[in-house]
Amino acid sequence: MKYSKVIIIGGGPAGSTCAWKLKQNNIDCILLDSRKFPRVKLCAGWVTPEVIDQLELSDYPNIQLNANYVNFFGIDKKINSKSYAIRRYEFDDWLLKRSGVDVYHHKVLKIKKQDGFYIIDNEYKCEYLVGAGGSHCPVYISFFKQLHPRNKNNLVCCMEQEIKYDYKEKASRTWFYENNFYGYSWCISKKNGYLNIGVGGLFKDKKVNIKEHWDYLVKKLNELNIVKNYEFEPKGYVYFIRDRVENCKIDNAFIIGDAAGLATKDSPC
Numbered sequence: 001m002k003y004s005k006v007i008i009i010g011g012g013p014a015g016s017t018c019a020w021k022l023k024q025n026n027i028d029c030i031l032l033d034s035r036k037f038p039r040v041k042l043c044a045g046w047v048t049p050e051v052i053d054q055l056e057l058s059d060y061p062n063i064q065l066n067a068n069y070v071n072f073f074g075i076d077k078k079i080n081s082k083s084y085a086i087r088r089y090e091f092d093d094w095l096l097k098r099s100g101v102d103v104y105h106h107k108v109l110k111i112k113k114q115d116g117f118y119i120i121d122n123e124y125k126c127e128y129l130v131g132a133g134g135s136h137c138p139v140y141i142s143f144f145k146q147l148h149p150r151n152k153n154n155l156v157c158c159m160e161q162e163i164k165y166d167y168k169e170k171a172s173r174t175w176f177y178e179n180n181f182y183g184y185s186w187c188i189s190k191k192n193g194y195l196n197i198g199v200g201g202l203f204k205d206k207k208v209n210i211k212e213h214w215d216y217l218v219k220k221l222n223e224l225n226i227v228k229n230y231e232f233e234p235k236g237y238v239y240f241i242r243d244r245v246e247n248c249k250i251d252n253a254f255i256i257g258d259a260a261g262l263a264t265k266d267s268p269c
């Protein structure tokens with residue numbers, strides 16, 4: 001059985017940042033992820049200046065600074081704020097490599113606690129366990145779910161696609177509360193000719209046909225001459241945004257990032 005003092009499950013930004021910090025402090029740590037990197041992660045990839053500072057991203061080569069246009073209830077406005085865009089496909093891989101920890105390709109299924117240690121699928125053993133597996137994190141499911149159930153009112157449903165497209169304008173565009181939808185749609189330009197297009201919003205016990213809102217966005221992008229006649233194949237995703245976050249540690253198990261429900265309303269959707 002492979003032993004490490006700390007095992008992190010999940011190599012997204014939460015897990016890789018945790019790994020990076022532990023490594024900087026010479027703490028023995030490995031990371032497990034079910035996917036091979038680089039991997040696609042549905043996300044608009046819009047980051048704030050605080051992220052650039054806190055993650056010390058001045059060396060990261062693929063950030064684009066965009067002009068920021070918003071449309072609230074049909075009114076267009078240019079916002080004078082810094083709007084940075086990255087592609088999660090590249091960004092997560094870069095962060096994970098930068099962390100410098102050993103990464104194992106392993107889908108975690110079963111975790112048990114035994115004699116003060118955490119045993120993962122009878123293959124990995126640790127003293128401290130960090131759950132960074134996103135919305136369906138196995139650490140959350142095994143140890144936190146009962147104490148910290150998720151609030152169905154905070155369930156977000158999204159559809160998204162990132163495409164290579166010849167679009168020269170450096171811009172982030174968002175349209176809020178259109179078409180009787182409690183959410184917003186976006187079109188965000190990325191470095192090297194990529195566009196991220198999506199729509200997401202809260203269910204709040206309402207039946208929402210997200211595909212209808214996606215189609216509405218595609219029609220608008222056609223009309224605005226932003227993306228013309230493109231055969232999209234979007235993917236859907238659901239996750240929970242922030243509610244209460246007081247239980248992020250039980251014994252030596254921790255949850256971070258989406259596993260802890262830390263995404264806020266303004267991180268698209």
Ligand SMILES: Cc1cc2nc3c(=O)[nH]c(=O)nc-3n(C[C@H](O)[C@H](O)[C@H](O)COP(=O)(O)OP(=O)(O)OC[C@H]3O[C@@H](n4cnc5c(N)ncnc54)[C@H](O)[C@@H]3O)c2cc1C
Pocket residue numbers: 009010011012013014015032033034035041042043044045046047106107108109132133134135136137138158159160198200237239256257258259263267268269
């Ligand atoms: C459509 C959409 C748009 C978004 N746009 C933005 C945005 O513009 N800006 C923003 O800040 N946020 C945005 N978000 C939110 C953001 O994507 C998440 O908050 C962020 O990815 C959370 O990072 P994380 O590291 O916690 O989890 P994730 O990035 O989800 O990483 C979790 C990792 O855990 C791995 N994993 C999961 N289960 C297992 C298992 N059983 N065994 C091993 N590994 C496992 C997965 O493979 C994955 O690599 C968006 C989300 C969506 C869905």
